[in-house]
Amino acid sequence: MGLFVSEANQFSQSTWSVSELTAYIREMFAIDYRLQDVTVGGEISNFTRARSGHLYFTLKDAGAQIKCVMWRSAAERLFFEPGEGDAVLANGRISVYEAGGVYQLYAERLQPAGRGNLAVAFEQLKQRLADEGLFDPEHKKPIPLTPHKIGIVTSADAAALRDILNVLNRRYPLVEVLIAPTLVQGAEAPPQIVRALQWLDGRTDIDTIIVARGGGSIEDLWAFNDERVARAIFAAQHPVITGVGHETDFTIADFVADRRAPTPSAAAELATPDIEEIRPLLAGYQAMLQSEMQDLIRQKQWQVQTLVRALSHLSPQGRLDNNRQRLDVTLARLDRAMNHRLAQEQGRLAVAVAGLTAVSPLATLSRGYAIVRLRENGRVVRSISHVASGDSLTVQVSDGQFDVRVGD
Amino acid sequence: METEKDLQSLSFEEALQELELIVARLEDGELTLDESLALFERGQKLAERCNKQLSQATLRIEQLTADGEIVELPSP
Structure with a gap:
């Protein structure tokens, strides 16, 4: 109360x-507690957003x-963009x-008038x-079953991201x-989310995009x-999975997404196969490879055997064997026929020999007769007129012959 | 085979897809024994490659920075 204290003061x-x-x-x-936490409804006018990010307006x-x-x-936490003429609760x-x-209202929160x-x-x-x-639905x-690269649109330092990364690392x-980090709440969030999404979507190395945010109020x-x-x-262009809020929260983004997951973690699960399910799948494929191969080999073996059998029926060896047998049979028949014939002839010969014996001169000779032939021509001498003195004669007796000369 | 790439250059999902294809082709039959054997050998190698990748994998994380650069982050 310095400056005016010593002045004359007519107000006493x-x-x-x-x-x-x-x-x-x-x-x-400050001492009126009602004014320290007050909610007032009105219409916005003279709205300005300063370069500093603070909002100034009149209700x-x-x-x-x-x-x-x-x-x-506080403005950064706004979930909508307030504007001139908006009916709001502050x-x-x-x-x-x-x-x-x-005096003025230092607003902490703002929402469109009427929660409804x-x-x-x-x-x-x-x-x-x-x-x-x-x-x-069309x-x-x-969602690719085994993605190579997943793009994530979310806040860089939020629990939601850690949850997603942990699930991906495990699964x-x-x-x-x-x-692609973005704000996930406040008036600035939508354009940032759109930019991040478009940036990821423009890349060719991305298979799936997850848009995620942890739980919060409906305004969040x-x-x-x-x-x-x-x-x-x-x-x-790429499939988008949303994982926003909790189980019970449905957002417009969820409806338009290719898949909606109830939470960020669940979005990570939808985006990936479980490594523990792939291992048995791989083992199954290996077993199938083995069994297909064994089947095939068995089948080929059977084919080969069938062909070998077919071939043996058709081979020249078969015909050769066949002919050889025919030859054997024929030869045997020939043998039999010949033997038969031989026996027949031998029989006839024996009969003939017996007949011959009956008329043989040998029997006569054995009784002391002799056959005399001219040695010169072998003619049998039957008369003395057949010989002249000095002729050589052959005398045949029963056990041989000898020569003689005709005397005078 | 038309898409037989070098095994080491295949990503896991490419290797797995090719393996699935090979199993399906073997199941179809209609192949010569030589073709089947070649497919079988390729399939075995693919399966081994997949198994190896599964056991060695660690999550690789990159992040876009405010400057528009992409930086690598440590695995969780």
């Missing part, structure tokens, strides 16, 4: 500086207005901006996109991961009810 009171007074007024607000109704400020830290505390001489409006907006967007066919792309460490998850995000998911 001590005087305050403006700062003192303003500080006092500010204190008055008004038909009869009054109040200045509002929302610091960047929550915060009332205090005094001393340099400006104004969120649900209405949600249903309206959902219906509109459904009518456009964005949720139709647009759902299949299918063969996969590669490319993270609101970025995933944004039409821009929904359309970006729909436009993606």
